[in-house]
Amino acid sequence: MINWSSIDTVLLDMDGTLLDQHFDNYFWTEHLPLRYAEANNITEEEARNYLDKHIHNQVGSLQWYCLDHWSTLVDMDIPALKREVLHKIRTRPHATRFLEQLQQLGKKLILITNSHRAGLDIKLEVTEIDRYLDLVISSHDYQSPKEEQAFWTQLQEQEPFDPARTLFIDDTPRILESAERFGVRHLVCITLPDLNMPAREPSRFINVEHFDEIMPTK
Ligand SMILES: [Mg+2]
16 A cells, blocks of 8 residues: 655654544543533533534634633633543554654654644653654644645755655545645545544545554564
């Protein structure tokens, strides 16, 4: 499915790709509504409605991914609330072995995430996946999410890569499309980002549920 000898650089998404998206889904749909309801003396349903309205408004914008924005909106310390449930943070099956193998093959490994630095730091602290990575980029560093071409231009400036010899793995088709527009040749979509949910419909990219399907050495 992938000819590893034609790839030098591997760009990897974090949430839903290397890590189980369940943590994020649980945090935003269960833990935050619960804690917000407690803090404001309202029902969990009212809290969920309020948060949903703001979530759906801004999907895919940098602000939507910004923990400072959310902390202001709910008047609570979002990174601190995330730490309350950090036991739910975990890598997806085969992710660590996949990174290990790519590192052994000498591929350049770059994590590119729309996650805010505060959320990113918590996840690296728990999973320690950064020991396999050459570079970790939050799109907040560039003021542009991966959905925008400005992200890719700035990534190319900071860490030059040949898009024709680059593989990008993400669980969000609109982000893979953005990479495709920039010229990234090899694109893989993770169709099972949340281990507690069913797999998603396949995208028009190479679709895999788990990394063992594209492991360089079985
Ligand atoms: Mg993702």
